[in-house]
Amino acid sequence: MRSAKMERNTSETKIKVEVVIDGEGKCTVDTGVGFLDHMLNLFSRHGMFDLEISAKGDLEVDEHHTVEDLGFVMGQAFDKALGERKGITRYGFFLLPMDEALAQVAVDLGGRPYLQYIAEFRREKVGELSTELVRDFFEAFARGCRANVSVTLLAGENDHHKAEAIFKAFARAMRSACEMDARQKGIPSTKGEI
Template sequence: MRIAEISRKTAETSIDVRVNLDGTGVYNISTGIGFFDHMLEQLSRHSLIDLDVKTVGDLHVDQHHTTEDTGIAIGEAVAKALGDKRGISRFGEVHSPMDETLTRVALDISGRPFLVWKVEIGMPRLGEWDTELIEHWFHSFAGAAGITLHVETLYGANNHHIVESCFKGLARALRQAVQIDARKSDAIPSTKGTLGG
């Protein structure tokens, strides 16, 4: 089983994360931000990655550190669980519909972190979550996980649907990319022989 735990403690946040890449989408999430919790639950359920997250952050300041550091910790846990990435399918691409919204997510577990974000959110908050931090979460996650990640909402009107389609799209693309390719389960999927830069 590809399982990893990360404990990240700073003056701003205290975070404990556990992932099981070969899970069934079981989750236990607590960040102190309700809509953020809901999105991380979607990430776990639709990727089939078991995800435990306990974040205690300086929400009396704002939500920035909680959002950013949680993204970093989850990304670090995914990278640790992947190990040398031997046998993974590596790439994932999905179109993620939610009612009137359609988002495309494509990713490469390349070891070269990069985010392309083409998503417009038309309100400052969803629930109590500051929506300008949503892109920042994706950036933090991709950077820590070592993933090249492209997220583009092709169309949509409802802001909740737009954001949820992004997280569900990431989940389903991750599910494809982290799965073991039975035809090459002993090989690192790169002509360089390594994935890391």
């Protein structure tokens, strides 16, 4: 079973993440940021990843440290669970409509962290989540997972729908990239390593 547990304890946050890649979409999450919890539940369900997440941060300051550190630790947990990445599909892509919103996400689990992010929101916050932190979450995840993540919001009016489309598309792209390819016996790279 491809799974991992990661923790990060700093003066700003205490984060615990457990991931099962070949899961059933079960999720237990408590970050103290309700809208982020909602997005992570969607990610778990649509990626079919089992997630257990506990995050306690300095929310009296704002949610920045919690969101960024959680993205990084989640990325690290996926990185650890993927191991050497032998036999994985490596690439994933998904185009997802959510009512009037349309999001496109592509993922390369090739070991080189990078984020391409093109998305704009009208409001400063959705629930308790600052919309600028959506980008920070994905950037931190890409670093922690050693993944290239490309997020493009192609359409949308409602900021809730925009964020939801992005997280669902990310879930589906990650699911595809993490899937095992029966024809791929080794590491999916001509270099022989990731």
